Amino acid sequence: MDDTISAIATALGVGSIGVIRISGPHSLAIADRLFDGREKLGKENARKLLYGHIRDGKGQVVDEVLAVYMPGPHSYTGEDVCEIQCHGGREALQEILSLTFQAGARPAEPGEFTKRAFLNGRLDLAEAESVMDIINARSRQALAAANRGHQGGLSRQVKALRKKLRDLVVQLEACIDYPEDDIEEVTYDRTVSILEEGKQAVETLVRRGTAGRILREGLRTAIVGRPNVGKSSLLNSLLQADRAIVSNIPGTTRDIIEEQMTIGGIPLVLTDTAGLRDTSDLVEKIGVERSRAALEDAQLALVVLDGSQPLDPEDRQLLDSLRDRKKLILVNKADLPLALDVEALRKACGDRDVIVLSVKEGRGLDQVEQWLRDFVYGEGSDSESSSMTQNARQQNLLEKALQSLEDALTGARQHLPYDCLTIDLTQALHDLGEITGEDVPDEIIDEIFAQFCVGK
Incomplete structure (x- = not known):
């Protein structure tokens, strides 16, 4: 230049x-x-x-x-x-x-x-991409993750994995090209062992990529429940501000309210929804429809139940509709006599995913914070101090590399010819090389840096 x-x-x-x-x-x-x-x-x-x-x-x-x-x-x-x-x-x-x-x-x-x-x-390409993540970090944890990427945390892991796979390819190709020479034979058992180790390493990076995306973009979270269970009070308590109108009149919240905040270092895009119920009120009905759409788009549902009352049919219908969704059930109004069967709820929905709290008194909110951290990073995980992918490009390449390694592993277990295995391994090497920029087309490089701001 x-x-x-x-x-x-x-x-x-x-x-x-x-x-x-x-x-x-x-x-x-x-x-x-x-x-x-x-x-x-x-x-x-x-x-x-x-x-x-x-x-x-x-x-x-x-x-x-x-x-x-x-x-x-x-x-x-x-x-x-x-x-x-x-x-x-x-x-x-x-x-x-x-x-x-x-x-x-x-x-x-x-x-x-x-x-x-x-x-x-x-810089390599992964380190360079981390620059924009440092600039755009929305929480302290996001900044820390971006800095780890900028300092080569992800790159070192990818490069170490590429070296192991490249050494395996070299050995396999030597056996293919010089079958009569005195070359140490690579056994299928050894090949399977190396591939299993590589597959596990990529799976870990893919799993951490979900946490990385949440730190970058925020966890889309919907607060749902029937009317007058304390959804808006929960939003105000989390925000520490009177953002939503609170009253004991069912149907007070008629439209969705979206706010961005950080809890325990986890950035949230938090949506307070209208109470989910059948209604003849036209305006409230529109709000309920928008609430269902917001719930559909959410990555996590905070389901608020009134602990001072037994579960009613609307509660059961909501829980049933969220059976296969990521959710945290919050049994609110613990400051009142408990009428809801919490133990039965925990047996049905999982002990970890039910928290009894009082929004009015602020009790239980620390448990919500810890649950969110475990949800994003994994319970007992070291992901808060580990390297993770910084964007969809890196995540997609890891997923492609994982598929190639799985194909190679299947072939090795079936004792397919070595040249069949090297095809999948070469593809995995290419995908991993695109992450760090060791093997990436010029047009991809241009496209990546075009997303940066001028002056950086």
């Missing part, structure tokens, strides 16, 4: 500081042409912030700035990089950016700085 690019690296809008980033072989010459300070930008002042001013072609001061020169390959992009820190006003930023173009830089494309870091070997 023999051209030099420039872009505003900070977010659009007014701020105290703005940063213009320049990367490429002529970045120092361009910055030096604009920067006027007591000390000059150059190797003697590499990685040292210098105070000065940016001047235009007429010698007029544009802004008071700090500038730094970072020679490659020890820079973000692996190239010579200069950054100019000015006041964060729109005019100052745009004027300095325009001057960099006049001095020989071209506008950077979306994600081009990170793309250059990838092409120059500073």
Whole structure:
């Protein structure tokens, strides 16, 4: 890459500081042409912030700035990089950016700085994709997961797995090509063992990918139940704000209310629904229909029941409709005498998935938080500190690799010829290589970095 690019690296809008980033072989010459300070930008002042001013072609001061020169390959992009820190006003930023173009830089494309870091070997593809996840993190756990990816957590596991599979392919192909030579024979039992180990490793990554997606996008959660069981009170309690109107009149909530929040580090897209019941009220009926649609779209249902009353037919109908869905049953109003048979409910729906609480008194909400953590990460799992996929592309490639490994494993158990096994293994290697960028088409690379923001 023999051209030099420039872009505003900070977010659009007014701020105290703005940063213009320049990367490429002529970045120092361009910055030096604009920067006027007591000390000059150059190797003697590499990685040292210098105070000065940016001047235009007429010698007029544009802004008071700090500038730094970072020679490659020890820079973000692996190239010579200069950054100019000015006041964060729109005019100052745009004027300095325009001057960099006049001095020989071209506008950077979306994600081009990170793309250059990838092409120059500073980051692999999975690490580069984690950059956007760091920027878009919606919770502390999401940020931690993205940072683990950026530091190579996922890449190291994928590369280690690829090496084992590649060694197996080499041994199998040697046996195919040189059957009469004195080569250590690869037994089918050993092949099965290696494939089972690889399959288990990919299955773990696929399973963690679900948690990764939830951390990125939020867990779509619907609060459902019949009218007046405390759904809106639960929403307000979780949000710690009076977001929904609460009254003892059934049917108060007539439309769905959607809020985003974080519980125990898990980002939730929480929907409070109208009470699910048969009604002749036209407006309430529309709300019930929307509630059923929201429930259908949800990844998790929080089913609220009134513990001060026995289960009624509407409760049973709701529970029956959610028999095969992921759900947490919340027996509310524990501050009142308990009339609902909780033990029978636990026998029918699972002991772990029933929590008795009082939204009014705030009792039991800590159990809800722990349940959500176990639901996302897996009970007793180390996924909170483990690497996980960061996007649908990586998840899809892992699932494809898993299928190829399963096919190879089936073939090895059936003692199919080695060349049949290498076909599936080669496909698995290709899919895993696409995750880290070791084996990926140029058009996929372009498509990935086009999703980045300009300046990153």
